[in-house]
Amino acid sequence: AQTVTQSQPEMSVQEAETVTLSCTYDTSESDYYLFWYKQPPSRQMILVIRQEAYKQQNATENRFSVNFQKAAKSFSLKISDSQLGDAAMYFCAYGWNRDDKIIFGKGTRLHILP
Amino acid sequence: NAGVTQTPKFQVLKTGQSMTLQCAQDMNHNSMYWYRQDPGMGLRLIYYSASEGTTDKGEVPNGYNVSRLNKREFSLRLESAAPSQTSVYFCASSELAGAGWVYGYTFGSGTRLTVV
Numbered sequence: 654a655q656t657v658t659q660s661q662p663e664m665s666v667q668e669a670e671t672v673t674l675s676c677t678y679d680t681s682e683s684d685y686y687l688f689w690y691k692q693p694p695s696r697q698m699i700l701v702i703r704q705e706a707y708k709q710q711n712a713t714e715n716r717f718s719v720n721f722q723k724a725a726k727s728f729s730l731k732i733s734d735s736q737l738g739d740a741a742m743y744f745c746a747y748g749w750n751r752d753d754k755i756i757f758g759k760g761t762r763l764h765i766l767p
Numbered sequence: 768n769a770g771v772t773q774t775p776k777f778q779v780l781k782t783g784q785s786m787t788l789q790c791a792q793d794m795n796h797n798s799m800y801w802y803r804q805d806p807g808m809g810l811r812l813i814y815y816s817a818s819e820g821t822t823d824k825g826e827v828p829n830g831y832n833v834s835r836l837n838k839r840e841f842s843l844r845l846e847s848a849a850p851s852q853t854s855v856y857f858c859a860s861s862e863l864a865g866a867g868w869v870y871g872y873t874f875g876s877g878t879r880l881t882v883v
Contacts, residue, residue, distance in 0.1 A: 662807075688871050698857065698874035705869075744809060748869065753798060753817055753861075754825065755872065759809040 655680045657747050659758035666735045667766050673720075674730045674761050676745030685749040687721065687728045690757075692742040701743075704728065732763075740765045769793050773858050773875035780848045780882045788843040788878050790858030798861045799841035800825075800872065801833060803854040810857065816841055848882045855879050 656679045666672035678687070689701040704712045704721050711719050716736075720729045732739055742762050748755040771792045780786055792799065800815040802825075812825030816835040830852060832844045841860075845852055859872035 657809075686869055686871075690871075696855065696877045698859075698872075700871045703871055746871075748871070750869075754800075754812055754815060756812075757802075757810040759807055 655682070655747055655749060655756055657745055657756055657758040659745050659761050661761045662759070663762045663764070665764040665766055666732075668735055668737060670735055671731060671733045672735055672763065674732075674743050674745075674763065676728045676730070676758060678726050678728065678745070678747050680726070680747065680749065682749045685747060687719075688746040688748070688755065689717070689719070689728075689730045690744040690746060691739075692744065692760075693738075693740070698744075702730070735765050737765050737767065739763060771858055771860055771873055771875035773856075773878050775878060776876065777879050778881070780845075780880065782849060782882060784848050785844065785846050786848065786880075787845075788856055788858075788880075789840070790842060790875060791840045792858075792860040792873070793839065794860065794862070794873065795838070796860035796862050796873070797838070799835065800859045800861075801831075801841070801843045802857045802859065803827065804857060804877070805854050813843065813856075845880075848880075850882045853880060853882045 658677045685706045687704045691699045702714045716733045718731045742760045745758040746755045774789045801813040802810040814833040816822045819838045834842045856878045858875040
């Protein structure tokens with residue numbers, strides 16, 4: 654069965670510093686996508702970045718980038734130049750083509766220290 | 768603004784009461800989903816609808832029913848609410864039927880439900 658594991662329930666980072674959130678997943682599928690979602694205190698779920706399993710190049714969206722290690726089944730999120738507005742719960746998620754569903758990890762709460 | 772609209776945003780129910788959570792999207796999306804979010808559990812899929820007229824169970828369907836009223840609307844019903852159903856409920860949609868796994872979902876702002 655597919656699973657997504659986020660081993661860090663909470664993290665803190667100083668404003669303007671860089672932080673990396675970890676995510677591992679388990680799958681026997683070859684065709685899948687990985688996502689990071691941000692949930693700020695407003696509760697809204699916001700798609701931050703996505704990665705296609707077939708692409709070796711790591712996805713990047715402004716200050717957000719991923720380190721996708723397919724063999725290790727690892728998908729970490731790096732946030733550069735952390736800002737106060739980055740404080741949120743971050744969810745790693747996995748979608749695959751056998752079912753049109755996405756499964757989510759349990760989340761990492763990120764605190765930004767001024 | 769275009770997006771996914773959920774109503775109500777907050778609700779308190781007594782054990783045994785029933786209610787329907789409403790969800791509507793105006794993006795002409797085909798697939799719609801209901802998730803629940805509990806502390807330390809992430810988001811878990813309750814039901815989904817790949818297209819108008821179809822619904823399927825997700826990971827935690829017990830105690831819930833759904834209706835895909837039309838392409839825009841996907842409602843979630845609790846027939847006899849229990850304290851274990853206290854949670855935040857999210858509705859989501861994806862543009863192409865069967866492609867939510869590729870593009871990700873657009874989420875509503877959630878409904879916080881408390882069952883006492």
